[in-house]
Amino acid sequence: MKDFLRFVIEEALAGRGERVKEHTVAQEVFQKDENFDPKISSIVRVEASRLRSKLKQYYESEGQADLIRLEIPKGGYVPRIRSLAAKPPANGLPIPAPSLRRARRRIAAILCADVVDYSRLMGVDEVKTLTALWAHLGELIDPAIAEYNGRVVRLMGDGILVDFESAVDAVECAVAIQQGMAVRNAKAPDDPQIAFRIGINLGDVIVEGGDIFGEGVNIAARLQELAEPGGVYISGPVFEQVEGKVGLDFVDWGNQKVKNIAKLVRVYRAGLLDHSCVDQQRPLFDMHGGKKVPITGGCLCGDVRYEITRPVIENNFCHCRMCQKFSGAPVVAMSTYPEDALQFTKGEPKYYRSSPFVERGFCAHCGSSLIYRPATPPVTPQWAGWVAIHTASLDNPEPNAPRWHLGMESQMPWVDIHHAPTRVRCKDAPDIVAAWAAFNMPVP
Secondary structure, eight states: OHHHHHHHHHHHHTTOGGGOSHHHHHHHHHOOOTTOOTTTOOHHHHHHHHHHHHHHHHHTTTTTTOSEEEEOOTTOOOOEEEEOOOOOOTTOOOOOOOOOOOOEEEEEEEEEEEETTHHHHHHHOHHHHHHHHHHHIIIIIHHHHHHTTOEEEEEOSSEEEEEESOHHHHHHHHHHHHHHHHHHHHHOTTSOOOOEEEEEEEEEEEEETTEEESHHHHHHHHHHHHSOTTOEEEEHHHHHHHTTTSSOOEEEEEEEOOTTOSSOEEEEEEOOTTOOOGGGOOOSOOOOOOOOOOEEEEOSSSSOEEEEOSOOOEEEEEOOHHHHHHHSSSOEEEEEEEGGGEEEEEOOOEEEEEETTEEEEEOTTTOOEEEEEEOSSOSSTTSSSEEEEEGGGBSSOTTOOOOEEEOGGGOOTTOOOOSOOEEEOGGGOHHHHHHHHTTTOOOO
16 A cells, blocks of 8 residues: 555656556556456555555544645545645644654665466456465465565555565575476366466665565566566676576576566576476467458568468467577577468478478578478478468568467577567477477487
């Protein structure tokens, strides 16, 4: 409620009252993602009602002498700020000015964790989701926090804020939680597959009662939003404290611009390579289909032209080293179509077999990267019947927005793409793993 009140007051004073809406409050105060649906989750309305009651109680008791009154109107969240004329007390003495005490500050390692797709899980089965979440909290998360000397600052429905004195303890606790969640989800496949994203920051915090506030806390929350399901993201100050002390490799994501933080934040991803969360595993393509056909495209010089006559199956980014080397770019966008939907209307690509089960097509004249397709015969049934086009070779690529990222193990730390939150490693794509296994080879 303190965060709620602080946010709406600061926005109102800054002249940004139009931002104070249910969806914005959910994101800024309760760390919900952009998919938050107020029709499914009533957390903002419930907390606003509690806040109104608290303010009413305060002004009827110890706040009677306050000359500034704050109100959260019913049916909205933009606060009313009223100034009352000072009423002299009965004895005629002036009302003393309120005392200003200096806020207590300290350095803390802050862990912020959030349940992925909480609103969707609650919409599917509220009772099962809450039962599973409480079991995870009681049997895994609370004991882990206690073991690593953490203190739960607050529970936020689908999230938790924890305070540690040591950055090493915070990171080791996060790893224990994520590894434990992977095991628990694997052992109970019929339960809701709950996954956490975790962000950890080391910074200055304001201590008020049992709560903590400030930019140090906000950065931890933003790191959590960047993390993939089952992932742990840490800030530069945390990395400096834990490097070489926690038995983990870290991938440097470089300096990132995060929401509502003025300075760039150095971000590192913990390499939890042997403990993939179930939600991180994803088939290479979801055969769901799309609209808007036919479409056309071709290479840079125009020697190769094609037409596509059926809807798109899938759009995704790929960061894998093979795509990087083939295209000469740090990341490529791919659009997958049924194999029989592609027709070349001018010229033909040249093909290069980049792995035992894949061919890549390019223009022999200008070198444009064009095609990614299964080799013949197909290595598994999943590797047949489709062809992937390099999205940028389409004449109108704008509608083919990627829905997810593949090959995250090879993402360049200086590539910052916020579009499409789902991020998967090649070893977590079952289709890719099965194809390499058919040749008794690991995923490169």
